[in-house]
Amino acid sequence: MRALTVTTIAFRSIRRNPLRSILTMLGIVIGVGAVIAMLGVGKGAKDAIRSQIAALGTNVVMVMPGAFTSSGARVEAGTTSRLTLEDIRAIQSSCPAVAHVSPIARSGAQLKYSNQNWRTSVYGAYPGYFDIRDWRVAEGSAFTDVEERASAKVCVIGATVALNLCGEQSAVGAVIRIRNLPFKVIGVLAEKGQNATGQDQDDIVIAPFSTVQKKLTGSIFVNSIITSAISSTSIDDARSQINEAMVAQRKGVGGDGVDYTIRTQTELASTAESTAKTMSMLLASIAAVSLLVGGIGIMNIMLVSVAERTREIGIRMAVGAQGFDILTQFLIESIVLSVLGGIAGIVFGVSTALGIGILQHWPVAVSISSIALGFGFSFVIGVFFGWYPARRASRLNPIVALRYE
């Protein structure tokens, strides 16, 4: 029996019951749609997370106060910071895998300039901070070790701060007041946008660490330490060297064990990616369930179709159709049904993925391979769930089938 003729017969029988065929396809439509949307959104989210993690800086290793897993209980981070400049010096002197080190002192502060007010976070850091975070200064320049040593009242401000204090005017050279202390703006940072948690990374003021420590926080402790490894392959080395330096430092002063946590950029990335993975898994399970249900629906309808057309099968067998001819006819019908559902599912999935992308401002990446996968899935389901009904049709006894009313 010729493929074209069989396909024509299949289409004709599907057209004969349009509503039934559409309802049968629905499971496949949703299943394939979920597969495509899952892959599109998952890929997009992964790309987005990658770029956000990259925005954190290059090869970053952070030291945060507080042991996150002290006796199995999480100690509140940041409440009792015991990181000091001694730790910075220890890292600087004994960690060859570390390229840059900077303490961070953070303080919320009210800013004033002319008649504008703005509340933001003021970060105190070493000049190396800009290298660690891979943060360019768009206008003006960053401060240097000279300003750091002199505790100069200069600062570099983020784009959001610049916009809110100075509007469209250039902020460089302006003298702003931070908690009523005058600071000269010497640079404006390049825009970074939002981070992974939606925080505006441009809403920041960075000043020399010594200045912030003396004038704003007044504490001998630092909030955290940020360092960068010399290369992406030496992140783990940097981590262990920092740990050794910190432990040695604590022994020297008679401290009591580990009161800090070291986090690397790769660890942060994998945490964030696991969130995206959870989302993908959810969509994958929706896809799996609806493909299964859709397949069972196709099997059900094919069994009904075989029963309805028993007499037709008998006629075909009487005029010489062999078991294989009948098997092919019904198998192709189920494949056509499933693949039509698959095509509708591809359209549905692509538009869902694009819709999510537009609504959530997510970079969605629908790939050709995911479309091919959706198509393949629907084909396989057509074969798998159409097999039993088709086989049953092909094994009918022609005499019984001819007499069937």
Added chain:
Amino acid sequence: MILPIIELAGLHKEYGIQPSSVVALRDVSLSIEKGEFVAIMGASGSGKSTLMNILGCLDVPTKGTYRLLGEEVGILNRDELAKIRNIRIGFVFQSFNLLARTSALENVELPLLYNSSVSPKSARQRALSALSMVDLSDRSHHSPQELSGGQQQRVAIARAIVNDPILILADEPTGNLDSAKSEEIMAIFQDLNNRGITIVLVTHEEDIALCCKRKIMFRDGHLVNDAMIPHQRVCSPAKEIS
């Protein structure tokens, strides 16, 4: 010596499993030569339908042999039987058994669909010429529900002859038709028989049987009478008013 078309020897058919089985045919032996036109008669339950099923290779005997053109049929599997039905035998049924919502032309083409040696193009040609033989060329695109009973049976005959069979098996072909249309159908059968096609036909009506050349009677699964019909009644192909 020319081989008989049909040769039955000691044919036995039982349905069900012993001891509760039903015997439909008992020790039937029969030979039908090329060009014969045989009417099979008998009350219902006499075994004629079972015989037709076996002759049509839709069923196989429990005991005994059936040779079609010298070939033993009882030992063939389902697909081999299907192949024989396809190229050697044409079926005509009482209830026409055409595919609904399918044009007359496509119905006639159906057996050729399962004959891989016929190309789609020549299938169409052969279907058209078969339709013209039953005088239905102008109805080729009508579906069965748009045709009268007589026309439907003519489409079924066209379907039966499209693969150039050596044997046509007709199971009460006139059972659902009035006498004028029956006459017309029998005229077509006589025409086909004159062209050399062997025909075996089951009927209840004596005057239909008289249009054949030989009459075989069945009773309770036994062949009870087998005689030539002395004067075959020639049917006139009266034009059907449609």
